[in-house]
Amino acid sequence: MHYDLALPSGLMAALVPEIIVVSGAMLLLLWAVWRPESDVHQRNVAIGAAGVTLLAAAAVVYYMVSDASSGPGVIAVDRFRWASDLLFLLATLIAIALSSDFSKREGITTAESHVLILLATSGMMLLAAARDLIILFLGIELMSISVYVLAGLYRRSARASEAALKYFLLGAFSTGFLLYGIALVYGAAGSTNFTDIGRVVSERGFGALPMLQIGLALLVVGFAFKIGAAPFHMWTPDVYEGAPTPYTAYMAAGVKAAAFAAFIRVWLEAFPGTIEFGPPYKVLWWLAVATMVIGNVVALAQKNVKRLLAYSSIAHAGYILVGVLVATPLGASAFLFYLVAYTLATMGAFAVVIALEEVGERNQNVQDYAGLWRVRPWLAIAMAVFMLALLGFPIAGGMGFFAKWYILQAALDRSQFYLSVYLVLTSVVSAGYYLSVVMVMFMRPRAEGAPLPSRVPRATGIVIAATAVVLLVFGIFPSPVLRFARDNTITIAPPSAAASPRAGALVPAANSH
Amino acid sequence: MGYFYQINFYIFGLLAIASALAFVTRKSPVAAALWLVNTMFCLSALYIMMDAQFIGAIQVLVYAGAIMVVFLFVVMLLNLGHPSDIADMRGTWGKLIAAGIGVVLLAQILVIQRQRLPRIVPDVEAPRNVITGIAQPLFNEYLLAFEVTSVLLLAAIVGAVLLAKRRG
Numbered sequence: 055m056h057y058d059l060a061l062p063s064g065l066m067a068a069l070v071p072e073i074i075v076v077s078g079a080m081l082l083l084l085w086a087v088w089r090p091e092s093d094v095h096q097r098n099v100a101i102g103a104a105g106v107t108l109l110a111a112a113a114v115v116y117y118m119v120s121d122a123s124s125g126p127g128v129i130a131v132d133r134f135r136w137a138s139d140l141l142f143l144l145a146t147l148i149a150i151a152l153s154s155d156f157s158k159r160e161g162i163t164t165a166e167s168h169v170l171i172l173l174a175t176s177g178m179m180l181l182a183a184a185r186d187l188i189i190l191f192l193g194i195e196l197m198s199i200s201v202y203v204l205a206g207l208y209r210r211s212a213r214a215s216e217a218a219l220k221y222f223l224l225g226a227f228s229t230g231f232l233l234y235g236i237a238l239v240y241g242a243a244g245s246t247n248f249t250d251i252g253r254v255v256s257e258r259g260f261g262a263l264p265m266l267q268i269g270l271a272l273l274v275v276g277f278a279f280k281i282g283a284a285p286f287h288m289w290t291p292d293v294y295e296g297a298p299t300p301y302t303a304y305m306a307a308g309v310k311a312a313a314f315a316a317f318i319r320v321w322l323e324a325f326p327g328t329i330e331f332g333p334p335y336k337v338l339w340w341l342a343v344a345t346m347v348i349g350n351v352v353a354l355a356q357k358n359v360k361r362l363l364a365y366s367s368i369a370h371a372g373y374i375l376v377g378v379l380v381a382t383p384l385g386a387s388a389f390l391f392y393l394v395a396y397t398l399a400t401m402g403a404f405a406v407v408i409a410l411e412e413v414g415e416r417n418q419n420v421q422d423y424a425g426l427w428r429v430r431p432w433l434a435i436a437m438a439v440f441m442l443a444l445l446g447f448p449i450a451g452g453m454g455f456f457a458k459w460y461i462l463q464a465a466l467d468r469s470q471f472y473l474s475v476y477l478v479l480t481s482v483v484s485a486g487y488y489l490s491v492v493m494v495m496f497m498r499p500r501a502e503g504a505p506l507p508s509r510v511p512r513a514t515g516i517v518i519a520a521t522a523v524v525l526l527v528f529g530i531f532p533s534p535v536l537r538f539a540r541d542n543t544i545t546i547a548p549p550s551a552a553a554s555p556r557a558g559a560l561v562p563a564a565n566s567h
Numbered sequence: 568m569g570y571f572y573q574i575n576f577y578i579f580g581l582l583a584i585a586s587a588l589a590f591v592t593r594k595s596p597v598a599a600a601l602w603l604v605n606t607m608f609c610l611s612a613l614y615i616m617m618d619a620q621f622i623g624a625i626q627v628l629v630y631a632g633a634i635m636v637v638f639l640f641v642v643m644l645l646n647l648g649h650p651s652d653i654a655d656m657r658g659t660w661g662k663l664i665a666a667g668i669g670v671v672l673l674a675q676i677l678v679i680q681r682q683r684l685p686r687i688v689p690d691v692e693a694p695r696n697v698i699t700g701i702a703q704p705l706f707n708e709y710l711l712a713f714e715v716t717s718v719l720l721l722a723a724i725v726g727a728v729l730l731a732k733r734r735g
Binding site: 062065069076080083128129164166167169170173174176177180186188189192193195196199200202203206207 | 709710711712715716718719721722723725726727729730732
């Protein structure tokens, strides 16, 4: 199918998955406020939201299979977009399941939270699609505003309120950077469209446009805030710790993945060639190294599991940045594979945290997991799988190993020797905290008089089991996911093409006809 | 045209920057809000200089008018500022100047009403399609951005209500 984005009808047809999510969110909003708040109603709305997510996923799969393509326009219609969408919808589905159980336990009866998750998801899907800086900005805002509210939903605890306020203020601050960067890029290139910006960059040269350079620098700062890359990661641990755990999981997996998907498209389509040489590349290189080092080293000192996972997510942002830096199709497919493994492992780990924390979000210290193997063996095994997957351990860590392996392979393929060394060394450091969680669960005795963990709610249990099994199965047979990642990369031309006046590279291959 | 335009641009541009600086440095929220109104007026003048009369008018109506008034209402209801800070106009001179400006404005309105104004602009038909220039791109080129903005506002409203409602 070919879509002409210049016509409103073509644009609409190319946006059906997003339209499904947004209109589903609006209908659910009506339904959510129609009846008085109750736990049953909250659960029903959650089921409705899950249904909308599945419907949108079906639409995405249809577009993927029908090999949709488009003419030039404000959004991209390519396989990278559909693959990212599937990833976001998976994260959304898991977050809805977890938050429904969480709300029941904590006595939160607002059904609108599921609507906000859907709205945030529509923002993410727009981010993956955006080929225009305006749409990119609106997508980021739609996603962020919904998530700010979700972070502050649980207002009974002072920490959650602090986290929400911090997230909101710093998020608004980073939005300022992003917006100023967009304005400067527009001023220099005369367009907000990635393809047009890319044309200007390759025709006039990145070095000849100082305003564009400053604009790109500000864009990088804005994105670094959103993905939590050091030194712009300061908000991450506090916010991840204070926010309700299901939404923390959603932030760590979905929000981060969406910001990355948008970042990689901006980087590859709007600034081709700058990836190869020059200061922007070096800046990103140092950003990746600093993120890997700071995330992993500081995580060693963490006692609280949510903070530990927050620093772990910072470290993983560093690894993923390596995939972005290696701007080859191999790097982009390694990036996608990594995101799949990371999403599953992170969501699963947070699901275990939800299952083990009691009302009021207690029991969040690593020490509280001592002797878990004795009382809840399956939970302990699942948590071990997630930890080993995040570490990148072979076999027992499932897909995690291959995820890191492919990133490493892509980096070495471009003879990124030092980057690879940093990646391996910091991964070794990360064993220090991932394995300590495993050790505490299996080797420490249960504390005297520690009560049994309460029963795992059904949806949370399903999420934990499913993510662990999928991680393990695809860890043994990684080829389907690898094929998925390889088929759905953002197609870019070899580096030499960027030097040609009109790099055909700017338009992914699927759109070339 | 050239010099006049340049001078006006610098006057309004510098005034806008100065007002924005005053806006972020004032301690009293009311004074800050009033400085922001001034910034909006200067920006509106800049829009009009760029032949975007409609946006200029909207800028005054929506930002300086509606939004800032609501903002001031909230500030005054919360009773944040002290009355002495709110009273910007102090002393006899201030009052006299204000009264003078008021008289001039009133006189202008009366003169316009009686059509005694000398015509400095030649008798041409006023451009009727000022808004077309905004409407065309808004509903063609930027259609998606326009629609997404409405979803964004919906999310913001739902979020604000949700946070305000939960006083647990």
